[in-house]
Amino acid sequence: MTQMKLALGPHQYYWPRQAMMDFYGHVAESPVDIVYVGESVCSRRHEMRLDDWFDVARVLAEAGKEVVFSSLVLIESESDLKVLRKLVGQPDFRVEANDMAAVQALIGAGHTHWVAGPTLNVFNPETMNVFAEQGATRWAVPPEMAREAMDGLLAASDPRPEVEVTAYGRLPLAYSARCFTARHFNLQKDTCEFRCLQHAEGMPLKTREGEAFLTLNGIQTQSAKVYNLLGDLPALRASGVDVLRVLPQSEHMSELLSLFRRAIDGEIAPADAFAQSQALMPEAPCNGFWHGKPGLEQYVAAA
Amino acid sequence: MTATHPIELVCPAGSLPALKTAVDAGADCVYVGFKNATNARNFTGLNFTDASMREGIRYAHERGRKVLLALNTYPQAGNWPEWTRTIDSAADMGVDAVILADPGLMRYANRTHPDLRLHLSVQGSATSYEAINFYRDQFGIQRAVLPRVLSLPQVAHVIANTSVEIEVFGFGGLCVMVEGRCSLSAYATGESPNCNGACSPGKHVRWEQTPKGMETRLNGILIDRFADDERAGYPTLCKGRFGVGDETYYAIEEPTSLNTLELLPDLARAGVRAIKIEGRQRSPAYVQQVTRVWRAAIDRLKTDGERFAVQPDWMAALNNVSEGQSHTLGAYYRPWK
Incomplete structure (x- = not known):
């Protein structure tokens, strides 16, 4: 059995350019195998120009990482398509398709080694085969998909794709044409004053009883709780998952990646790794989706 | 383009009485679903059995109207046969098109029933002509329903760049999130x-x-x-x-309805081929009210052209059945974003 790989998923937040550069500088030195780069949430975010992302990508590649460019999830304009064509047109790095426009562009360019991103809604083997025939070699499982359904897909997929499961982070749950951060400040998206820059991990949304429920991150809505499958590592292994995706956060990133690495390498028991991760999380854990339950629930893995 | 293709009015029906009401009130097409998880309005007490579906299709076809079947959820390995069986029944019963979101199902429908017309559901999240053309090139879809995320100029830009017919939402409950990308x-x-x-x-x-x-x-x-x-x-x-x-x-959206009646001439000018009314979960009374108004408006546009003006009683009738008794232009109007 091949060794499970560790991936850092695409950055969901909007940080100043230098903060982003510093972040990826640390990532280059971290024990991660794969790094997803690029702006996948909001086309108005441009602290990092495409050329900056290519610089980051080259540094990461020189450090021995596999680099993948994540495409924008919500494409609205011709300029969004232009950026997409640039990503697909470059020869050096793989692309993660997060929208069917990206798939169309990848097919047009004859790519045969791309990643079917979590927002492509691949839920059954027939759809997986459609994308596999067009060159998708890795499948990032939609977070809402339960382990059981994933197992069913894999059992019937031929060829079997490399499988990547989101294993840590606030879950991206929804995307909108509307910017909820701008809305909070009574601004329109087109004149948003880039308020996301002041919220390194989005804005907490609470119920009127004060319960942390969601996180507003521009046009994206995330969970408030932090998805964490460290305790479910034996099941992930048993299902043949090839890659674990950890999503970026503003603090303790290096410690988290090291903890995941040690858990994957068997240097620490999954339950202990999960226990240790609690101190590194900005909010309580959840893992319901993996267990086929409401995403915000938390289940203790069977021993 | 606008002169050659009249806009079709596509109305919802969650039951046989609602379907008949929609047809009688002037819908060109009625969209429906079966009583199971194969469609995105799988609510208790709603939708069609095989028998009511056959009767609904008969009723519509006798009056020269179409029935579109929504099969717009994503099946998984364990329940896949339920979805393909539903496509087979739909083809057998003679529905005029199936509205699909899942690429695997589109391939199945395209291969098994090559004459069955395919529409891309709003749940397919296609917001650009490149995405729409993917479904056209791969599965031969003939129409796409746009998610409620594009501004009016963006809708026109999509239409100008694809041969696929474009259907947009005109009225009803407003999904704030990109449909198909909301968990x-x-x-x-x-x-x-x-x-x-x-x-x-x-x-x-x-x-x-x-x-x-x-x-x-x-x-x-x-x-x-x-x-x-x-x-x-x-x-x-x-x-x-x-x-x-x-x-x-209301951090995400108020309880409000989409109402684009005043944009009707602009939508026609952009080349929109069909306007969809949301609300299969709503009553026949809602269906009747909304269908009548939109039928009158589309007919008036044909005769009045550029002189088209929204009638106050149309707006009053629509506001009566709106969620929260208020309405919005949604993303068609850029500042909403």
Whole structure:
């Protein structure tokens, strides 16, 4: 059995350019195998120009990482398509398709080694085969998909794709044409004053009883709780998952990646790794989706 | 383009009486679903059995109207045969098109029933001509329903760059999120539009009169609380009041309906081929009211052309049946974003 790989998923937040550069500088030195780069949430975010992302990508590649460019999830304009064509047109790095426009562009360019991103809604083997025939070699499982359904897909997929499961982070749950951060400040998206820059991990949304429920991150809505499958590592292994995706956060990133690495390498028991991760999380854990339950629930893995 | 292709009015029906009402009130097409998880309005007491579907198709066809079948959820390995059987029945019964979201199902339909017309569901999240052309090139779709995320110029730009007919939402409940890319309901309840055909499903809803007011909960999560003088709305989770920073407000969207009646001439000029009315979960009375108004408006546009003006009684009739009794242009109007 091949060794499970560790991936850092695409950055969901909007940080100043230098903060982003510093972040990826640390990532280059971290024990991660794969790094997803690029702006996948909001086309108005441009602290990092495409050329900056290519610089980051080259540094990461020189450090021995596999680099993948994540495409924008919500494409609205011709300029969004232009950026997409640039990503697909470059020869050096793989692309993660997060929208069917990206798939169309990848097919047009004859790519045969791309990643079917979590927002492509691949839920059954027939759809997986459609994308596999067009060159998708890795499948990032939609977070809402339960382990059981994933197992069913894999059992019937031929060829079997490399499988990547989101294993840590606030879950991206929804995307909108509307910017909820701008809305909070009574601004329109087109004149948003880039308020996301002041919220390194989005804005907490609470119920009127004060319960942390969601996180507003521009046009994206995330969970408030932090998805964490460290305790479910034996099941992930048993299902043949090839890659674990950890999503970026503003603090303790290096410690988290090291903890995941040690858990994957068997240097620490999954339950202990999960226990240790609690101190590194900005909010309580959840893992319901993996267990086929409401995403915000938390289940203790069977021993 | 606008002169050669009249706009089709596509109306919802969650039952046989609603279908007949829609046809009688002037719908060109009625879209429907079967009583199972194969469609995105899988609500208790709603939708069609095989027998009522056959009767509905007969009723519509005798009057020269079309029936479109929504099969727009994403099947999984364990339940795949239920979806393909439904496509087979639809083809056998003679529906005029199936509305699909899942690429695997499109391939199945395209290969098994090459004459069956395919529409791309709004649940397919195609917001650009490149995405739409993917489905056309791969599966031969002939129409795409756009998610409620594009501004009017963006809709026109899509139409100018694809040979696929474009259908847009004209009226009804407003999804604020990109359809097909929203797991909020799954996060809160375990059931999602994508996989279960339900958002904020009724079995997870609790209404509770408390000293603080009427509270609405979804799987225990407080979605909103209403004062005595407020009308308590259904707890669709993106339309509740929440706290962000120091404010409590409709952080995502108010309970409001989409109403694009005043944009009708612009939509026609852009080359929109069909206008969809949301609301298969609504009553025949709603269907009748909304269909009548939109039929009158589309007919008036044909005769009045550039002189078209929205009639006050149309707006009054539509406001009567709107969620929250208010309406918005949604993303068609850029500042909404």
